[in-house]
Amino acid sequence: MDRLLSRLLFVIWISLTLPFTLISAEGDPAFEQRFRDLSDSLRCPTCQGISVKDSAAGFSTSMKLKIRELMNSGYSDEEVRAYFVERYGVWILRAPPKQGFNLLLWGLPGIGLVVVLGVVLLRSKRWVRKEQELGLPPLSVEEEALIAQDLRRFERSQEIRA
Structure with missing residues (x-):
């Protein structure tokens, strides 16, 4: 009978004190920021490339509750991450x-x-070197005259447009 009574008192004590431990830290802005940072650092197992923080999947909701529970139990950030890595691997x-x-x-x-x-860089150096190695002959007098004539014609056409 004593064992039953002690167990009953223990269950009553836990049920009365547990809600207060969960509520006490959750109102703290530093706690909430830490929770957001932690949930953002973990990947949602059911979503593609989304963090637990941004996911609305049921599995992510369970993970968020577990993160809060571990934080309330006094786990450090690294211990919370280690908890999930132990269960899901580094992939998480x-x-x-x-x-x-x-x-x-x-x-x-x-x-x-x-x-x-x-x-x-190496390709561009080779390209410049090849052009230098080509050694093109200088323009002849006739070619230079033809270029000068084309240039004058171009300049006149620009003056007419302006």
């Missing part, structure tokens, strides 16, 4: 950690840009 993080293979993923855009710029 919208920004993968900058370590191991993921470090390559973070550096790949910069490496690609350097490679592309290097290729463009």
Whole structure:
């Protein structure tokens, strides 16, 4: 009988105190900002490329409740993320950690840009060098006269339009 009474008192105590622990921190703007940041850093498992914060899916709603529960239990941001990574893998993080293979993923855009710029630079140098190597002969007197005549005709046509 004592065990039953102690269990009953424990259940009553938990049911009376739990709502107050959930309400106490949730009104705090810092708590809400931390919640938004955390829910924005996690990917919705049922949506394509949407954060838990922006998703209205039922699964995301459950995750939001779990995030609040963990925060109210005193978990740090990293512990909350670790909780979800443990269950869903690193995929659940919208920004993968900058370590191991993921470090390559973070550096790949910069490496690609350097490679592309290097290729463009080398190609442009070859292109300029080829034009210089062509060694085109200078214009003859007749060709220069023809160009001068065309230029005068062009200038007259511009004067007529103006």
